[in-house]
Amino acid sequence: MEHAFKVDLRGIIDLLSNHLYADPSVFLRELLQNSVDAITAREHLGAAFEPAITALLHRAEGQLPRLEFRDNGVGLTEAEVHEFLATIGRSSKRISEARDTFLGQFGIGLLSCFMVSGEIEVTTQSAAGGPPVRWLAQADGTYTVEILPPQEQLQPGTTVILHAREDTDFYFEYDELRGALLNYGQLLPYPVHVSDGQQYEHVNAVLPPWLAFAAGDISKREEVLAYVKRELDLEAFDVLPLGGEGSKVSGVALILPYSTQSGSRQWHQVYLKRMLLGNDARNLLPEWAFFVRCLINVEGLRPTASREAFYEDDALSAARESLDAQLRAYIEQLAQRDPARLEAFIALHHLPIKALAIENDDFYRLLIHEFTFETSTGRLKLGEYVQREHLIRIVTNLDQFRQIAQIAGAYGHSVINAVYTYDVPLLRKYTGIMGKELEIVDAQSYAMTLENVNTGGLNEFLARANQVLKALGCEVTIKRFAPAALPALLIVTEEQRQLGDIQAAREVADDLFAEFLDEYEQEYQLVRVSQLHLNLDHPLIQELLHVQAPEVFSRLVQMLYVQAHLLSHQPMRSQELGLLGAGLGDMMRWGIQVARQETLN
Structure with missing residues (x-):
């Protein structure tokens, strides 16, 4: 025997408000979406009319506000x-062959109104044709x-009437209503009006300049920058514009004026068919592009049920690849x-740019000589470095450097301090792609190149x-x-550094932990761990011999x-x-003694 599912509407509403939608104000987005789809469907019938969407706010003394939403x-x-x-889950858009032109697809949007109102009229x-119909639904799942x-x-057309509850009247205030409609509907192709009887605004009368800039009007560049500063701080x-002929994505990418890190939270204002989906669509841009924030309108992508993200499918992959190519082309x-601007750009966003260079050979060849590295002869671009040096010498430990x-x-000799993120893989890749020899050096091996001295007469x-x-x-x-001005050079091995860390830890450790440190310390003390090289060419060393x-x-x-310890920056x-x-x-006592002797003389 077949049985039909029973639906607990209160449970569905709780699911919508606590798990599906991030913000109760999305009920306005759902109302806008239904209105836009209804107007689009009427246009497909070939009717001549002036599309309009209107939100009317009614207030009466001693009563909670009421919202009329008309299309x-x-x-x-x-x-x-x-x-x-x-019927929950049944969308009227399914009856149309032109489904791709509609925003809604899930048939649950109207239920979001129950998050702010006890009934929906x-x-x-x-x-x-036919007579008008009134549908009145209650939050308990009944309707007439x-x-x-x-x-x-x-x-x-259609009018939706919502009565605010005491805990949701905030969403029925004029400024809040106007702001939410502007946020969600600023780009919509149909006029959106809001009024409370005393105040009125056509909220999408002026389109933001980035739409025209994305469409190819490069004269809007300064307007876009001013708009972003004013509206987004x-x-x-x-x-840079994003999109192009036949692209499912159109918008702008904003290069951030500050450095960011991989994995940092990104925000992108993403619109679907010119309706705002949200500010947190993380799966649209390539992962390496965490130095940009985008204002984007997309066509032909499938939103999730909450319409706050996109399905991972071939269309989304193609859109992401297109954005990836356009961002690479900009660089x-x-x-x-x-x-000069490239240098400033790399200085701001060197980490994502270096990551991209490691990943992509063509990009690597294009930019590798522009990357700056810290060397023993100052900060140098790699292009300058390889012109001066017959091989690339690198140190991978800061103390060694x-x-x-x-x-x-x-x-x-110019030695590169390759201790920072991506430095070693970038420089190793240079050997394979550009054919330059690379040598990893350390303090001990470098000290072996110093000139030896016949110590026959210096044994004592x-x-x-x-x-x-x-x-x-x-x-x-x-x-x-x-x-020659350097009297001594201290070479500290890795074992000595480890021993120093152990001894420093033991000085502040309790008795139990100190026992474990003692065992490790004994292992390192078996090794001759550091060398002090005295410079025979220094006058002080010549005097010390006598x-x-x-x-x-x-x-x-x-x-x-x-002194050598301090100069080597050891702890x-x-x-x-x-x-x-x-x-x-x-030293001070000896100085005082000399001064007294001179006084007596």
């Missing part, structure tokens, strides 16, 4: 009222249908015609210096290197170590801080 569209017959208004006159006396002067870096045009940068420039000096720094896990060597006083010698070696442990304080104290 002069095709209307409904009695049979159509029963079939389409009283619909009076309608069909363009096909009344055939009204024929009226010769009654024109085709956004001073866009640039604006390519900047590269060819306006290098800081150590190398002190001497690389003096030897005429090195033994004394190593004894001073033994407790710090540092080995002393003698080298010659540039710049210092015999143990106390003075020890303090000078310690201070050279601390200061309690040991280094203690040496720094003690060394400065000794």
